[in-house]
Structures are given as structure tokens and as C-alpha cells.
Amino acid sequence: MKPWSLQRSLIAVAFGVSLLAWLAGVALMLAAAQRHSEELHDLALRQTAALLMGLSVHEVDELAGTPLAVRIANGKADTATTLGEDYRYQLWGPTGHLLLSNFGPPSAAAMARMGSPGYSWLNMDGELWRVYTVASTDPRGGELHLAERAAARGWFRNVLDWKLLLLGPLSLLLAFAAGLLLVRRVLRPLRALSDELDARAPGHRESLRIAGAPAELQPIVQAMNGLFSRMNDAMARETQFTSMAAHELRTPLASLRLLAQTVADADDAQGRQRAVRDLVASVDRCARLQEQLLTLARLDATRDADMAAEANFTELVSEAISLVAPEARTKGVAIACRTDAALLNCHPFGVLTLLRNLLGNALKYTPPGGRVELSVQSMGSDLRLIVEDSGCGIPEGERERMFERFERLHRDQAPGVGLGLSIVRSVVQAHGASIRLEDSALGGLRVVVEFSGRRIDTGALEEPAEADEPAPRAALSPAR
Numbered sequence: 001m002k003p004w005s006l007q008r009s010l011i012a013v014a015f016g017v018s019l020l021a022w023l024a025g026v027a028l029m030l031a032a033a034q035r036h037s038e039e040l041h042d043l044a045l046r047q048t049a050a051l052l053m054g055l056s057v058h059e060v061d062e063l064a065g066t067p068l069a070v071r072i073a074n075g076k077a078d079t080a081t082t083l084g085e086d087y088r089y090q091l092w093g094p095t096g097h098l099l100l101s102n103f104g105p106p107s108a109a110a111m112a113r114m115g116s117p118g119y120s121w122l123n124m125d126g127e128l129w130r131v132y133t134v135a136s137t138d139p140r141g142g143e144l145h146l147a148e149r150a151a152a153r154g155w156f157r158n159v160l161d162w163k164l165l166l167l168g169p170l171s172l173l174l175a176f177a178a179g180l181l182l183v184r185r186v187l188r189p190l191r192a193l194s195d196e197l198d199a200r201a202p203g204h205r206e207s208l209r210i211a212g213a214p215a216e217l218q219p220i221v222q223a224m225n226g227l228f229s230r231m232n233d234a235m236a237r238e239t240q241f242t243s244m245a246a247h248e249l250r251t252p253l254a255s256l257r258l259l260a261q262t263v264a265d266a267d268d269a270q271g272r273q274r275a276v277r278d279l280v281a282s283v284d285r286c287a288r289l290q291e292q293l294l295t296l297a298r299l300d301a302t303r304d305a306d307m308a309a310e311a312n313f314t315e316l317v318s319e320a321i322s323l324v325a326p327e328a329r330t331k332g333v334a335i336a337c338r339t340d341a342a343l344l345n346c347h348p349f350g351v352l353t354l355l356r357n358l359l360g361n362a363l364k365y366t367p368p369g370g371r372v373e374l375s376v377q378s379m380g381s382d383l384r385l386i387v388e389d390s391g392c393g394i395p396e397g398e399r400e401r402m403f404e405r406f407e408r409l410h411r412d413q414a415p416g417v418g419l420g421l422s423i424v425r426s427v428v429q430a431h432g433a434s435i436r437l438e439d440s441a442l443g444g445l446r447v448v449v450e451f452s453g454r455r456i457d458t459g460a461l462e463e464p465a466e467a468d469e470p471a472p473r474a475a476l477s478p479a480r
Contacts, residue, residue: 014179075102320355339376365391388440
């Protein structure tokens with residue numbers, strides 16, 4: 001199916017509107033010309049009747065005593081060269097008898113009702129006539145009826161029609177040419193936009209700049225510039241992720257190769273078992289690195305996505321605790337949780353990832369028998385999340401650096417690749433939230449995340465029971 005053309009549609013609309021306007025103008029002009037022509041002819045008819053009345057009274061005196069038929073013949077001869085065949089008149093006496101005429105027999109009827117001066121229409125001999133009746137001020141004459149053939153009154157309109165028919169096609173042609181030029185001028189920025197996009201190389205994603213673009217085209221240009229910006233961000237993230245993954249996997253893969261070689265070269269069973277344990281630990285580190293890299297890539301990919309989803313924050317906290325409960329049980333670390341029941345307008349996967357990483361980091365650096373506390377506080381439309389532990393903490397001067405990728409402290413105390421807080425910061429930035437690291441009263445690190453304007457007030461939600469135990473799964477307790 002052939003796509004429709006905006007230019008052809010605009011030209012067709014412009015030409016159609018011009019044609020309708022021209023036809024309406026012609027109709028109004030013809031109506032006005034006809035009214036004006038009728039007024040001019042009526043005025044001329046009245047003036048002619050007044051002049052003829054004066055002449056006819058004197059002619060009656062001159063032809064006194066002659067038969068009516070002779071007077072009619074003389075009237076025909078007198079008006080043949082002056083009024084022509086398009087005019088007829090009758091002069092009636094005071095007693096209602098015919099005195100003069102230029103047509104018909106002596107017994108012809110009056111062309112208008114006697115005693116009714118003014119204009120009237122008459123159908124005579126199959127033709128339409130315009131009649132004007134004027135009363136005489138001379139006692140010798142009664143009234144004069146002067147008729148004009150209606151067909152003769154259209155000469156001005158015929159001349160006007162001929163001129164309009166001559167000028168009409170020319171004016172329409174000029175209107176069409178003007179509309180074509182105007183439409184092409186208006187669509188020039190659109191063609192410039194199309195030409196610039198066609199001329200771009202595959203990797204050319206700079207912002208569009210269209211000189212003289214109208215206001216209606218600006219949203220399209222802005223939307224495309226936004227698309228190019230998002231594409232640039234996505235390509236930059238992809239390039240960064242690819243280079244980062246290649247760089248960070250190089251060392252673990254080399255280590256795996258060496259450990260595999262060690263297993264193959266081991267001389268005794270004890271050395272082989274030790275090498276196998278080291279190999280398994282190295283594989284686990286590679287798996288964690290892969291998982292965190294993929295998580296980071298997924299968070300980066302959804303950063304610009306629509307996050308307008310309602311999530312029960314209490315359920316997200318409960319799910320995150322269930323994910324880290326096995327590690328807490330193994331280390332004997334107690335997880336205490338105090339939370340206000342609330343709904344959050346957020347990206348559920350991102351918030352769950354944030355909670356899992358904060359709890360995982362806290363457990364990782366908390367010694368056996370230690371304590372991790374999580375609290376959620378509702379403050380109007382804001383929500384505050386606090387996670388603190390009794391671990392070794394982070395020196396104040398090193399805290400900002402810990403948000404960088406692959407940055408770690410205390411490498412000898414806990415395994416990891418240094419992506420936990422970087423993932424947390426990605427989630428925080430995606431939600432327009434804020435995060436800060438502080439000293440905890442428990443002796444370790446205190447992480448505070450504030451979600452501004454994302455809490456949804458829905459009244460009372462179901463509140464879970466309170467618990468404070470290092471056992472398999474830490475329960476949630478409502479804030480008091």
C-alpha cells in the first residue's frame with residue numbers, strides 16, 4: 001500500500017479551500033451584481049417613464065381627434081428607434097380609457113392595475129416584463145404604464161459572468177501556485193530533518209540541529225535527540241560492561257587454569273584435595289562475579305525504563321531477608337528488622353537487589369555472633385531505609401570510593417569482587433533517591449537510603465510479627 005503524502009494532502013486541502021472560497025465569492029458577487037443591476041434598471045425605468053409621461057401628454061394634444069389605431073401606429077413609429085422592442089408603454093386617461101400605446105390592438109388590457117403606482121411584474125406574450133406605473137399631474141393624462149423586457153435587463157450580469165469565467169481559471173491557478181510554494185516552504189524543515197537522518201553514518205548519534213524548525217517540529221526533534229542520548233548511554237554502558245567483564249574475568253580464568261594444572265600435577269591425594277578445594281572456591285568467585293556483572297548490566301539497562309509500579313516494601317524486605325538467611329544462619333548473625341508497612345512507587349527488581357546487596361555486605365563483614373539491624377521509617381511521602389551492622393565499618397575518608405566498581409576494603413576478611421555498593425548506587429540513582437554511609441552505634445557501618453516522594457499512603461497494611469534471632473530467617477517487626 002502506497003503511503004499517503006503530507007505535501008499532496010496539504011496542497012489538496014489548500015486548493016479545495018481556495019476553490020470553495022472562490023466559488024462562494026463568485027456566488028456572492030453575482031448576487032450583489034444582480035441586485036445592483038436590478039436597482040439601476042428600475043431607476044432607469046422610472047426616469048424613462050417620467051420623461052415619457054411629459055412627452056405623451058403633449059402628443060395627445062397634437063393627435064386630438066385622430067383614431068386610437070392611428071395613435072398606436074404613431075407610438076410604434078416614434079419608439080422604434082428610441083426605446084426599441086424591449087419597451088412597451090400605455091397612457092391611460094383620467095376616465096380609464098387608453099390614450100396612447102406603442103403595441104397591441106386598441107382593446108389591449110392595462111399592463112398594471114389602475115391606481116397602483118410603482119413597480120410590478122407582468123407575464124405578457126409568454127415573456128416576463130418589469131412594469132413601472134406613474135400617475136400624471138396633468139388633468140389631461142391619468143397614468144402611464146411602462147414595461148421593460150426582463151431578458152434585456154441581464155446584459156450587465158452576462159458581461160460580469162464572462163469576465164469572471166475569464167479570470168476564474170487564472171486566479172485559481174495563482175492560488176494553486178501560491179499554495180504549492182507555501183506548503184513546500186512549510187515542509188522544508190521536515191525535508192531537512194529527513195536528509196540529515198539519511199546522511200548519518202550508523203555510529204553518528206549526535207543531537208539533531210534543524211535551523212528554523214517550527215514549534216510543531218520541535219517535539220519530534222527533541223524526542224529523537226532523547227532517543228539518541230539514550231542510545232549513546234546504552235552503547236556506552238555496553239562498551240563499559242564488555243571491557244569491564246573482559247578485564248575482570250581475565251584474572252579468575254587464569255587462576256582457574258593454574259588451579260586445574262595444579263590438580264593435574266598433584267603428587268598425593270592430600271595435595272590434590274587441597275587443589276580441588278581451591279579450584280571450587282575460584283569457580284564460586286567467578287560465579288559471583290558473573291552474577292553481579294549481569295545484575296549491574298540489568299540495572300543499567302532498566303535505568304531509563306518506566307518504574308511506575310506499586311510494590312509492598314515490607315514484602316520486598318521479607319524476600320531479601322529470606323535470600324540471605326542461610327548465610328546468617330551459618331555465621332550465627334542475628335538480623336533484627338523494624339519496618340513501617342508501606343507501598344513504594346519503584347522498580348521492584350531494583351529495590352530487591354538493593355536490599356539483598358546491603359544485607360549481603362553487612363553479613364559479609366559482620367563477625368560470627370554479630371548483629372545486623374534493618375529499619376524502615378515512613379515520613380509522609382518519603383521512605384527511609386537503614387541497614388547497620390556490628391562489623392569493621394569503613395573509614396570516613398574511604399566511603400565515597402567504595403561506590404566505585406571493584407573497590408574493596410578488608411580483602412582478607414571476606415570474599416567478593418567489589419560490586420555490591422556500586423550496584424546499590426545504581427539502584428539509588430535510578431529512583432532519584434539518596435544514600436550515605438555513617439558510623440553505626442553497633443560498631444560497624446550504617447547505610448541510610450532515602451526515597452523521596454515515592455511512598456504511597458494506603459492506610460494500614462498487614463504487619464508481620466517481631467523477631468530478633470540469628471536463626472534461619474529473621475522475621476519483620478512493625479515500628480513502634
